Amino acid sequence: xxxxxxxxxxxxxxxxxxxxxxxxxxxxxxxxxxxxxxxxxxxxxxxxxxxxxxxxxxxxxxxxxxxxxxxxxxxxxxxxxxxxxxxxxxxxxxxxxxxxxxxxxxxxxxxxxxxxxxxxxxxxxxxxxxxxxxxxxxxxxxxxxxxxxxxxxxxxxxxxxxxxxxxxxxxxxxxxxxxxxxxxxxxxxxxxxxxxxxxxxxxxxxxxxxxxxxxxxxxxxxxxxxxxxxxxxxxxxxxxxxxxxxxxxxxxxxxxxxxxxxxxxxxxxxxxxxxxxxxxxxxxxxxxxxxxxx
Amino acid sequence: xxxxxxxxxxxxxxxxxxxxxxxxxxxxxxxxxxxxxxxxxxxxxxxxxxxxxxxxxxxxxxxxxxxxxxxxxxxxxxxxxxxxxxxxxxxxxxxxxxxxxxxxxxxxxxxxxxxxxxxxxxxxxxxxxxxxxxxxxxxxxxxxxxxxxxxxxxxxxxxxxxxxxxxxxxxxxxxxxxxxxxxxxxxxxxxxxxxxxxxxxxxxxxxxxxxxxxxxxxxxxxxxxxxxxxxxxxxxxxxxxxxxxxxxxxxxxxxxxxxxxxxxxxxxxxxxxxxxxx
Amino acid sequence: xxxxxxxxxxxxxxxxxxxxxxxxxxxxxxxxxxxxxxxxxxxxxxxxxxxxxxxxxxxxxxxxxxxxxxxxxxxxxxxxxxxxxxxxxxxxxxxxxxxxxxxxxxxxxxxxxxxxxxxxxxxxxxxxxxxxxxxxxxxxxxxxxxxxxxxxxxxxxxxxxxxxxxxxxxxxxxxxxxxxxxxxxxxxxxxxxxxxxxxxxxxxxxxxxxxxxxxxxxxxxxxxxxxxxxxxxxxxxxxxxxxxxxxxxxxxxxxxxxxxxxxxxxxxxxxxxxxxxxxxxxxxxxxxxxxxxxxxxxxxxxxxxxxxxxxxxxxxxxxxxxxxxxxxxxxxxxxxxxxxxxxxxxxxxxxxxxxxxx
Numbered sequence: 001x002x003x004x005x006x007x008x009x010x011x012x013x014x015x016x017x018x019x020x021x022x023x024x025x026x027x028x029x030x031x032x033x034x035x036x037x038x039x040x041x042x043x044x045x046x047x048x049x050x051x052x053x054x055x056x057x058x059x060x061x062x063x064x065x066x067x068x069x070x071x072x073x074x075x076x077x078x079x080x081x082x083x084x085x086x087x088x089x090x091x092x093x094x095x096x097x098x099x100x101x102x103x104x105x106x107x108x109x110x111x112x113x114x115x116x117x118x119x120x121x122x123x124x125x126x127x128x129x130x131x132x133x134x135x136x137x138x139x140x141x142x143x144x145x146x147x148x149x150x151x152x153x154x155x156x157x158x159x160x161x162x163x164x165x166x167x168x169x170x171x172x173x174x175x176x177x178x179x180x181x182x183x184x185x186x187x188x189x190x191x192x193x194x195x196x197x198x199x200x201x202x203x204x205x206x207x208x209x210x211x212x213x214x215x216x217x218x219x220x221x222x223x224x225x226x227x228x229x230x231x232x233x234x235x236x237x238x239x240x241x242x243x244x245x246x247x248x249x250x251x252x253x254x255x256x257x258x259x260x261x262x263x264x265x266x267x268x269x270x271x272x273x274x275x276x277x278x279x280x281x282x283x284x285x286x287x288x289x290x291x292x293x294x
Numbered sequence: 295x296x297x298x299x300x301x302x303x304x305x306x307x308x309x310x311x312x313x314x315x316x317x318x319x320x321x322x323x324x325x326x327x328x329x330x331x332x333x334x335x336x337x338x339x340x341x342x343x344x345x346x347x348x349x350x351x352x353x354x355x356x357x358x359x360x361x362x363x364x365x366x367x368x369x370x371x372x373x374x375x376x377x378x379x380x381x382x383x384x385x386x387x388x389x390x391x392x393x394x395x396x397x398x399x400x401x402x403x404x405x406x407x408x409x410x411x412x413x414x415x416x417x418x419x420x421x422x423x424x425x426x427x428x429x430x431x432x433x434x435x436x437x438x439x440x441x442x443x444x445x446x447x448x449x450x451x452x453x454x455x456x457x458x459x460x461x462x463x464x465x466x467x468x469x470x471x472x473x474x475x476x477x478x479x480x481x482x483x484x485x486x487x488x489x490x491x492x493x494x495x496x497x498x499x500x501x502x503x504x505x506x507x508x509x510x511x512x513x514x515x516x517x518x519x520x521x522x523x524x525x526x527x528x529x530x531x532x533x534x535x536x537x538x539x540x541x542x543x544x545x546x547x548x549x550x551x552x553x554x555x556x557x558x559x560x561x562x563x564x565x566x567x568x569x570x571x572x
Numbered sequence: 573x574x575x576x577x578x579x580x581x582x583x584x585x586x587x588x589x590x591x592x593x594x595x596x597x598x599x600x601x602x603x604x605x606x607x608x609x610x611x612x613x614x615x616x617x618x619x620x621x622x623x624x625x626x627x628x629x630x631x632x633x634x635x636x637x638x639x640x641x642x643x644x645x646x647x648x649x650x651x652x653x654x655x656x657x658x659x660x661x662x663x664x665x666x667x668x669x670x671x672x673x674x675x676x677x678x679x680x681x682x683x684x685x686x687x688x689x690x691x692x693x694x695x696x697x698x699x700x701x702x703x704x705x706x707x708x709x710x711x712x713x714x715x716x717x718x719x720x721x722x723x724x725x726x727x728x729x730x731x732x733x734x735x736x737x738x739x740x741x742x743x744x745x746x747x748x749x750x751x752x753x754x755x756x757x758x759x760x761x762x763x764x765x766x767x768x769x770x771x772x773x774x775x776x777x778x779x780x781x782x783x784x785x786x787x788x789x790x791x792x793x794x795x796x797x798x799x800x801x802x803x804x805x806x807x808x809x810x811x812x813x814x815x816x817x818x819x820x821x822x823x824x825x826x827x828x829x830x831x832x833x834x835x836x837x838x839x840x841x842x843x844x845x846x847x848x849x850x851x852x853x854x855x856x857x858x859x860x861x862x863x864x865x866x867x868x869x870x871x872x873x874x875x876x877x878x879x880x881x882x883x884x885x886x887x888x889x890x891x892x893x894x895x896x897x898x899x900x901x902x903x904x905x906x907x908x909x910x911x912x913x914x915x916x917x918x919x920x921x922x923x924x925x926x927x928x929x930x
Contacts, residue, residue, distance in 0.1 A: 004389075006383070006387070007383035007384075007386075007387040007389045007392075008383075008389070009379075010379035010380060010382055010383035011379070011380050011383045011384070011395050013375070013376045013379065013380070014376040014377060014379070014380035014399055014439060014443060015380070015395055015398050015399060017376055017435055017436070017439065018398050018399055018401065018402065018436055018439065018440075019398060021410070021414070021432055021433070021435055021436050022401065022402050022405075022407065022410045022436035023398070023401070023410070024410075024414060024417075025409070025410030025411055025412075025413040025414035025436075026405070026409060026410050026413055027413070028413040028414045028416075028417055029409060029410065029412060029413020029414070030413070032413065032416070039416070039420075080313070083309065084309065084313070087302065087305065087306045087309060088306075090302050090306075091302065091303065091306055103306075103310070106310065106314055107310075107313075107314065109314055109541075110313075110314070110317075112493070112537075112540050112541050112544055113537045113540065113541075114496065114497035114514065114536055114537065114540055115497055115499075116497070116499060116514055116517060116518065116521060116533075116536070117517075117533040117536050117537045119521070120321070120521040120529060120530075120533050121317045121318070121320070121321055121533070122317075123521070124320040124321055124324060124526070124530070125317060125320055129332040130320070131319065131320035131323075131335075133332065133333070134332055134333050134334060134335050135335055137332065137333030138333055138334070138335045145332055166313070166317065169313070223404065227405075227406035227409075228406070229406075229408055229499070229500045230497075230499050230500065233499075233500075234518075234521065234522055244406065244408065244500075247412070248412075248500070251412060262412065263412065263413060266408075266409040266412055266413065267409070269406065269409060270405045270406070270409045273404050273405050273406060274404060274405060276404075277403075277404030277405075456660055456662065456664055457664055457666075459626075459629075459631050459651075459658070459660075460658065460660060460664040461666075461677070462631065462650075462651040462652045463629060463631075463651060463652075463656060463657055463658035463726075463735070464652075464657065464677050464678035464681055464725065464726075464729070465652050465653070465655070465678050465681035465682055465729065466652055466677075466681045467650075467652050467681075470681055474666070474677070475666060478666070478667075478668040479667075479668075
């Protein structure tokens with residue numbers, strides 16, 4: 001009997017914590033998004049917040065921006081991450097020293113940097129009077145501050161995209177690199193025997209092998225960017241804003257009436273991330289990518 | 295062949311420079327600048343004014359660093375206590391409802407935690423948990439715990455039950471088995487989980503801001519006004535300090551881990567763990 | 573007397589507990605191992621010998637039955653308090669402890685003082701030929717050395733019974749023989765009771781005072797090596813002991829005759845009438861000199877040599893006798909007048925003939 005209940009007892013503290021603090025919060029938020037505010041004597045549930053939200057163009061523009069930014073960030077991060085991983089792999093193939101390990105660590109640096117700092121680095125680099133602009137001006141490419149495109153706090157979200165591309169590219173390369181190391185050096189010899197050149201080796205052997213892990217990594221970056229707050233808050237514009245920022249703006253706008261709408265945004269956001277998360281889980285199980293995870 | 299690999303190396307080093315080193319240059323320069331007008335590539339004059347301000351007692355940096363570390367420390371300690379038994383159950387047993395337990399524990403990785411925090415905000419307010427360190431610690435638990443469980447699970451997976459059976463046969467009771475055999479084996483995983491937990495807790499802005507309501511001042515709370523339009527020199531100095539703290543945390547964990555356990559297994563666990571970081 | 577008594581131990585596994593395997597059960601087993609005896613459980617993998625060992629250790633809970641040592645009933649005593657020791661297939665040395673700390677671990681659990689336990693550990697290491705290795709980490713030792721440390725660690729606390737689960741199977745053959753000798757010597761020195769699990773019959777034969785043959789959760793036969801080999805109780809036991817010449821037939825009127833009729837001889841009253849199997853040990857089969865008559869009291873057959881193979885020091889020969897194939901062992905000298913394809917006469921002394929009831 002004790003044997004049977006043992007795993008449940010062991011799990012109790014952790015699951016109770018998450019259920020109470022996390023799911024409790026989600027549920028609390030869900031109730032309030034449905035207009036349940038016992039504090040002001042409002043006990044009945046309604047969908048006012050949701051209908052209001054779905055009828056407002058602000059919400060749809062915010063969703064469009066969020067999707068666009070998440071898609072572009074994950075695309076750029078995965079291309080950059082792929083290049084990093086493959087170059088690391090090539091480097092460790094050509095040099096047999098312990099150096100690649102050092103480089104690997106160096107590449108993980110952006111991953112370690114807090115998001116706010118990462119965002120600020122992008123500000124300093126890409127704002128109209130930023131470092132790049134200064135370099136271009138000194139080089140004579142541009143004559144005036146206004147010649148430099150607005151890349152930070154811009155309505156398209158370039159600043160956010162660049163910040164995430166920079167921070168998540170190492171993550172993508174970390175997901176791919178272990179798969180690459182599984183490529184046996186003898187395969188390279190075999191492919192050479194069959195006359196494959198360097199580029200062909202990458203195209204015919206390396207790329208197909210890393211493809212599943214690559215896709216999953218890009219997908220994870222997408223889900224993460226989709227629901228992140230700090231960087232969009234710092235690098236975005238007030239309108240349109242990404243969903244988490246939009247929710248925050250509604251929540252702190254001061255009027256109590258906006259709060260259910262803010263929480264409704266959150267619930268929709270949570271529902272979308274759950275769907276995306278399930279998709280990642282499904283494909284990774286199917287492709288057997290996240291060996292360390294499951 | 296030789297020329298080829300040199301070419302690869304050159305390509306590689308330029309990427310490293312462009313992607314890793316170059317972005318930090320303006321941050322460093324700005325933190326020691328004294329006026330830096332467009333279009334000068336380098337500041338007109340240098341001073342440690344910003345650093346003096348940041349490191350001085352009056353700026354509130356040290357209490358904020360202390361609060362950040364205190365919160366991260368408590369969160370991590372609680373996480374260890376919660377995660378070790380949970381990881382044991384998840385990686386060593388088959389039982390009904392296991393998928394549900396996993397779904398619950400790992401949900402905060404997928405669903406953004408601020409959603410839950412915003413939802414529970416008013417309840418925390420009523421319970422008097424807002425504006426307190428304790429409340430912030432509670433809010434930091436769910437975003438960090440899943441990573442800790444994950445990390446310890448990986449360690450448990452490499453610990454076959456035979457080890458504990460062996461210790462039993464040598465006369466070790468439950469407590470001796472845990473402290474002499476299980477815990478040493480879990481150490482790399484716990485350390486990896488702890489660095490993640492500290493890192494994530496350190497970099498929380500929104501959650502801390504919502505629950506702390508500006509009264510619990512951690513480093514990100516202190517930093518934000520500066521980087522969103524304040525004095526760039528001070529903002530840069532704070533950013534470097536903040537980043538340095540995060541990197542230092544990882545380094546300390548890394549070094550203490552190496553000293554603790556000079557085993558290959560440790561490095562693979564760490565390597566895998568890195569993969570969980572976002 | 574501190575004999576180890578296993579009384580009607582029984583264990584049933586549900587299908588779910590052993591993934592992929594069909595449901596498995598250990599039939600009630602009754603066995604007494606004498607103090608100081610080296611007892612081996614021999615059987616193919618999956619026969620339940622490791623399960624039985626773990627039941628004795630208390631690492632698994634039996635459904636019914638009892639474990640006694642001398643006058644003490646240990647059935648309900650947890651493993652850690654049974655004062656048994658166990659050596660597993662892997663050395664399972666704790667990687668974060670030095671070799672001597674590993675060896676001293678059991679004494680530490682018994683609250684023996686630090687100096688005393690380290691002294692004992694070092695002395696024990698010397699006994700297994702690892703003097704001076706105490707301060708190293710397990711990683712720095714070879715596989716064979718690690719297993720020696722595991723043996724030292726098991727013995728240092730004077731266990732009532734030493735349980736060993738295929739301890740040498742992960743080692744390479746030469747090392748395995750070395751370890752076999754070391755274990756045999758040390759067991760005699762310490763007069764420790766050993767319950768040893770193996771699927772390697774040479775290992776079991778070399779080391780054991782007595783052997784129990786197990787198959788499919790059942791203890792088939794217990795005896796010393798020679799008894800088992802010369803008088804197996806069943807064809808399963810005979811097969812597992814490497815006896816290949818098993819010929820079906822019947823005993824009636826004091827005579828055995830095989831189904832094909834090629835083997836026929838008088839058995840007198842030694843074997844009961846009925847259906848049975850004739851078991852012929854390969855080394856009992858002799859080549860008959862050309863054109864000589866079979867001596868009295870021997871079985872005589874003739875056949876054709878199919879194959880001759882040189883093994884270390886002797887020849888293994890397969891002879892086709894009617895529908896049956898006989899495996900026999902010839903010395904190099906005997907072999908001189910035999911070639912493949914040749915017709916030969918074979919004889920077996922009736923004293924070396926064994927019949928197993930069906």
